Amino acid sequence: MSARPVVVDKRPGRGANPMQSAVHWALLGLVIERPSYGYELAQRFEHAYAGMLQLSGVSYVYTALDTLQYRSMIEEIPGTRTGRQPKPRYRATSEGVRSYQERLIAQMHEDLRRSRLFARQLAAFAQEPEMALDVIERYGQACLEEAGETPVLASADGGASPASGLASRLVSEERRLALEARLPWIDYARREFKALAAGRMQP
């Protein structure tokens, strides 16, 4: 059986130099949602990613748009650079949409890997269970704060169309259901390390 040939993809945005910036990807997502111009994108970004991602400044959007355009992920809509104050609007290319989809899939695997990594790293405290319990206490506190801050009624907030409020409903339910798994895990991990601590205290 012959080895599969290595294909080097030299198209912009692919191959050996993948785009790393979470802000760039988020901006691409906003352009996919709806074509926009620079300042409008900055405003939409602040609203959509509050508490998750932060822009260093409005001007950074223009830098990011240049990058996305260079990588052929977005393109300027012809005829929008008109008037005294031209506001060129950008839309996603099919290349940009496909890259964004691939990015989400890769990110999903990364998130799962990160959870496993945290669990494995916590196990390093098998000989120091009190320190693990401190970490678990803080993890639990962070999860409870997150749970308390999650808005109610997101799932019932249907809006005018199925797409209306979709992002907030998806984010809200993701937070709530992720916690549905995390809290029992925290409870379990606490029991494990408490048992270790109790065993070590016995003569």
Added chain:
Amino acid sequence: MSLLQLEHVSKCYGRVSERVALRDVSLRMEPGEMVVVWGMRRSGRSTLLRIASGVETPDAGVVRFEGRDLYARHGERLGDGIGYCRRTFASSEGQLVLDHLIIGLLARGLALPQAAGRARAALERVGIGYCAALRPAQLDCAEAVRAAIARALTFAPKLLLIDEPTIGVDLLARDGILTLLRSLAQEGIAILASTGESPSLSGGRALMLSEGELHGGRPRELATVVPLRRSA
């Protein structure tokens, strides 16, 4: 002075194999505050609510409601300021949902017209005025929860306790119940709820019960010097 204050409350069950339901639990609640306690089964969350309501006595510790020791209130009734939501409707208490709300008020000496008026208002308040003439068995899960809340509201509580308000309730109805509880809190009623479903923690102060211990307050400071114990 807090509305509800639990200080170092402990509770055990069983004589042969003693099970610790609550271990040194302290909690303060203010008027209009919503606190939701998450816990696995047998974590002690129902015991916490029963003790906070005065239904059950702790083995150790103190429970104060409006500054007074709850278990020193000789001759006072539970309904005086504290409402405990029961989701069961005993057939001996009436046939219709409205009957179940009225009977407790009649027992307290209210005349029937006043009791009926207050009961109808409570059902309207929780959004199920249309259920007054139904039998409890005809209610769906979410309506039964709302009816239980309405029954507690007829006594105009300052503190409302509810065990697992969203268990068995579908997703959209769940948010409706949480919104109702939030709105009651915004009117000044303190809400203490327990849950085994983390989505029900939304919108309140979330705490966790694990093996009878309450977690979720400010974590203790990390030790600055931790002597590592390494085996040679």
